[in-house]
Structure formats: structure tokens, C-alpha cells
Amino acid sequence: MIGVGLMGRRHAENLARAVDGARLVAVTDADESTRERVATELGTTASASMDALLQRADVRAVIVASPKRFHEEHAVSAAKAGKDVFLEKPIATSLEGADRVIAAARKGGIRLQVGFQRRYDPAYAEARKLVSGGALGRPLFYRGVNRDLLAPVGPPGSMDANDILTESAIHDLDGACWMMSDEVVGVRATLAIVGDRATSPSSDLTMIELAFSRGAVAHIEAMWGAQYAYDIRSEILCESGAIIVGGFSQTMLTVLRAGERHEDLYPGFLERYVDAYVAELRDFVGGVLDRRPPAVTGEDGRRALAIAFAAARSAATTRRVTPG
Numbered sequence: 001m002i003g004v005g006l007m008g009r010r011h012a013e014n015l016a017r018a019v020d021g022a023r024l025v026a027v028t029d030a031d032e033s034t035r036e037r038v039a040t041e042l043g044t045t046a047s048a049s050m051d052a053l054l055q056r057a058d059v060r061a062v063i064v065a066s067p068k069r070f071h072e073e074h075a076v077s078a079a080k081a082g083k084d085v086f087l088e089k090p091i092a093t094s095l096e097g098a099d100r101v102i103a104a105a106r107k108g109g110i111r112l113q114v115g116f117q118r119r120y121d122p123a124y125a126e127a128r129k130l131v132s133g134g135a136l137g138r139p140l141f142y143r144g145v146n147r148d149l150l151a152p153v154g155p156p157g158s159m160d161a162n163d164i165l166t167e168s169a170i171h172d173l174d175g176a177c178w179m180m181s182d183e184v185v186g187v188r189a190t191l192a193i194v195g196d197r198a199t200s201p202s203s204d205l206t207m208i209e210l211a212f213s214r215g216a217v218a219h220i221e222a223m224w225g226a227q228y229a230y231d232i233r234s235e236i237l238c239e240s241g242a243i244i245v246g247g248f249s250q251t252m253l254t255v256l257r258a259g260e261r262h263e264d265l266y267p268g269f270l271e272r273y274v275d276a277y278v279a280e281l282r283d284f285v286g287g288v289l290d291r292r293p294p295a296v297t298g299e300d301g302r303r304a305l306a307i308a309f310a311a312a313r314s315a316a317t318t319r320r321v322t323p324g
């Protein structure tokens, strides 16, 4: 494990306790107290650096869950050391960086899997099966809602305005392409601050329209600071029906208030994707052992990042943009 903060700690726990065929042999983190604490809690060893971890002969694969600005460096180093890599999203912070990660993986002959865990969520996986099986005809429209409970707080301008695209909306950008089995040819997007401007470090809302090559479209909304819950929903409208992930009731009025608990609504990603995080690591470890190609590839990671950057360019220019 490289990086055992919020997300990495969960992956480490899952590896140690829920994934057959895997043994968690070492964790590293830039923060000494974090790596020592997690190693002690999970009964493994703490490596003082990534290099020390990568030099270990008993490390066959690594999970990278460091902040995104280190993803390229960490994934490329692991690939050069011949270790298979599970890399949290986003794959890199630039398309050139994503290309370098993919090239290093190819050159090192290693498996590279990117952390789009939604593909492993039971409801999303079933929806995808229905859509691609053609049970409801051709998919026409994908709608995604992706809201975080809390918004980051900081001086205005202290975060990149596009972070909401590359950190949050990216799950739906990948999810929409995966669900529609299609490529995006046009992107329109806006970025906004709808929360408290005095404490918002960057955009906290994005609305993105995607045009797919076969004529389908998507609308994706990502938001930080919904206050009532971590709210993830999708709808796939097809020629002869609709598939809804996240609930639907035509005649019911639902009011969601901050501070109230609601059945089937979660405070955050760690609670919402309990099963998906385990399933994606089981698939990663199974793939490492069987040497089968990863279900979520570096190219998938690059594609979602390219759409996120196209959305950023569209928001800046108010024009429709082609990802590339």
C-alpha cells in the first residue's frame, strides 16, 4: 500500500481481511505516524519510503492511494520495479502523465487497474448487464447525480477549480462511457460555486453534458456540500424502458434535511461502496494471480480524465469541446 489515508486505509483493511489470495506485506505513507499506526493496526510492516517498499521481493503488487499529484510518479516507479499496480483515480494530473503511466505499465509488462469502484457496485453492475444485454433496447440517455455530503473549506482559490471534475465527476464520466459502451465526442460543461463563497476554495458544482458517438447523450451533476447525505444516483433511459440506480417513486414527496438520517442514504463513499471496494480488490488480486487483463484499464482512466479536462475547457470557454 502506498498512501494509507482515508481511502488507502480502507483498501489496506480489505486486503488484510477480505481478499483471499492476498497478503498485506507492507504499507508506506509520507506521514510516519500514519504508516506506523496503520501497520500496527493491521498487523503488517511499515516501510519508510516507497523505494524501500518497491525493493521488497515479497511485494508482487501495489495499491496506490496517495494524493493525485503523486499518482504518476508512484505508478511509474512501481511499474519499473515490475510490480502490478492498482491505481486510485485519477490516473494522473495530465493526459501526458496518463500516457506515461500507461507506457510504463506496458514496458514493465505489469497489470494496471484504475480505481473506478462503481463498476463493482452490485446495483451498477446489474444495470450495466441489463443495458448491454439489450433488454430495454438501445440506451438513449444517461443521467448521473454525484453529491458529497461536505464541501472542502479553505480560502477562495486555494484549490484548483477543476478538482470537482477530476476527483468527483470522473466516476460518472467513466460510468457513463461504461454504461453506454460508447465514446464521448462532445462535452459541454459549467462550473459554479453555489455554497458559501467566503469559505469555498474552488467550484463546488459542475454540470456536464456528454454527446456519444452513436447519438446518445448524458447529463452529469457533481456537487460538494449537499449537507443531507452522500447521494449517488443514475438513470439510464433506453428505447423501451428506464433503469434507475438510487431509487424512484413517482407520487412520493421526499424531503432530505441536513442532520437527519435516511434509510439507504450514506454519509460518504466508504459507507456507500463497502461491497464495491472489496469486489474491486478481489478482482485485482484475482487478475494478478490469473494474469487476466484488468476490467478497468489505464486507457479507461485516461479516457475519463480526457473528458474531465474537456469539461474544464468547455466551462472556461462556454463552447462544446471534443475530448482529446
Ligand SMILES: NC(=O)c1ccc[n+]([C@@H]2O[C@H](COP(=O)([O-])OP(=O)(O)OC[C@H]3O[C@@H](n4cnc5c(N)ncnc54)[C@H](O)[C@@H]3O)[C@@H](O)[C@H]2O)c1
Binding pocket: 002, 003, 004, 005, 006, 007, 008, 028, 029, 030, 031, 034, 050, 065, 066, 067, 068, 070, 088, 089, 090, 115, 116, 117, 167, 269
Ligand atoms: N475511488 C474512490 O471512491 C475514492 C474515494 C476517495 C479518495 N479516492 C482517491 O484516493 C486517493 C487518496 O485520497 P484520500 O481521500 O485517501 O486522501 P488522504 O489525504 O486521506 O490520504 C492520502 C494519504 O497519502 C499520504 N501521502 C501524501 N503524499 C504521499 C507520498 N508522496 N507518498 C506516500 N504517501 C503520501 C498522506 O500522508 C495521506 O495519508 C486520491 O487519489 C483520491 O482521489 C478515491
